[in-house]
Amino acid sequence: MEFIDAHCHLEHPRFDADVGQVIQCAKNAGLAKVVDAGSNLLNNRKILSLREKNPGFLECVLGCSPHDANKADVEAELSLVKQNSGGIVGIGEIGLEYHYFKTEGERGRQIEVFEAFLNLAQELNKPAVIHSREAGDLTVKLCEKYGVKTLMHCSLDPKLALAASEKGFTISVPALKSSSKSKVIKNTPIEQLVCETDSPFLWRQGERNEPANVISAYAQVAQIKGLEIEEAAQQLTLNAKAFYNI
Numbered sequence: 001m002e003f004i005d006a007h008c009h010l011e012h013p014r015f016d017a018d019v020g021q022v023i024q025c026a027k028n029a030g031l032a033k034v035v036d037a038g039s040n041l042l043n044n045r046k047i048l049s050l051r052e053k054n055p056g057f058l059e060c061v062l063g064c065s066p067h068d069a070n071k072a073d074v075e076a077e078l079s080l081v082k083q084n085s086g087g088i089v090g091i092g093e094i095g096l097e098y099h100y101f102k103t104e105g106e107r108g109r110q111i112e113v114f115e116a117f118l119n120l121a122q123e124l125n126k127p128a129v130i131h132s133r134e135a136g137d138l139t140v141k142l143c144e145k146y147g148v149k150t151l152m153h154c155s156l157d158p159k160l161a162l163a164a165s166e167k168g169f170t171i172s173v174p175a176l177k178s179s180s181k182s183k184v185i186k187n188t189p190i191e192q193l194v195c196e197t198d199s200p201f202l203w204r205q206g207e208r209n210e211p212a213n214v215i216s217a218y219a220q221v222a223q224i225k226g227l228e229i230e231e232a233a234q235q236l237t238l239n240a241k242a243f244y245n246i
C-alpha cells in the first residue's frame, strides 16, 4: 500500500531543524511521494532546493498565494516559475483569500495575481493548485475561464466542493477530522478525491502536522466510502498521480 500527500509545506521554518527526519518518517509510513507547494519567492526557491535533495520523492508546485499577493514581486515570481517549469508538477498555491483580506484594493490585487498565474498554468500546460476562502464562486469561475486542470486544496466547504466537483475539479481533503470534511468526502466521487496534510498546518491543538499523518485522511475516506483502506489507498494515490502527472 502506498500513499501520497498531495499538498504540504516542508519548506516552512517549522521543518528547518529536522526536515530530513520528517521525510524519512513519511517514507517509513508508506508514502511514495509528497507534493510541496510554494507561496512566495523565498519559499519557492527553498522548495526547488528541497526537491533537488529528494529526487523522486518531493515534487514541487510553485506559485504566489493570495496571502502574499499584495506584497509580491509578481514579475520575479512568474519568471522563476518559467525558468523552472520543467521541474515542477503544478502551479500553486494560488487563489483568493477573502477572510483575511477585506478591502477592494487587496482583493483586486489578489485577482490580478491569481489570473496571471492561471494564465501561466494554461501557457505551460500545468495543473493549478487552488486556495479559496470565502470567494468560492469567483474562484471556480476564474479556473474555468483559463480551462486548467484544477485542484481545490484543503476543501472544507461542502458548497464550494460540490460546485468544484461538478466542474470536474479535483477535491483535496486534509487529515484533520471535521464534520464539514466528512460531508465533502461523502458528496465527492472517490475518483475526484485526493488527500493532503497542508503540513505544518491543520493538526490537533496547533501541533506541527507532518506528511505521515496523511494516512488518517485515507482512513477517513475509506470509512465514509465503505471501502477497505487498501482499495481507498489505491484509488486515491492513483488520483494524485494522475492529477500531477507523477
Ligand SMILES: [Zn+2]
Binding pocket: 007, 008, 009, 037, 093, 153, 198
Ligand atoms: Zn497550503
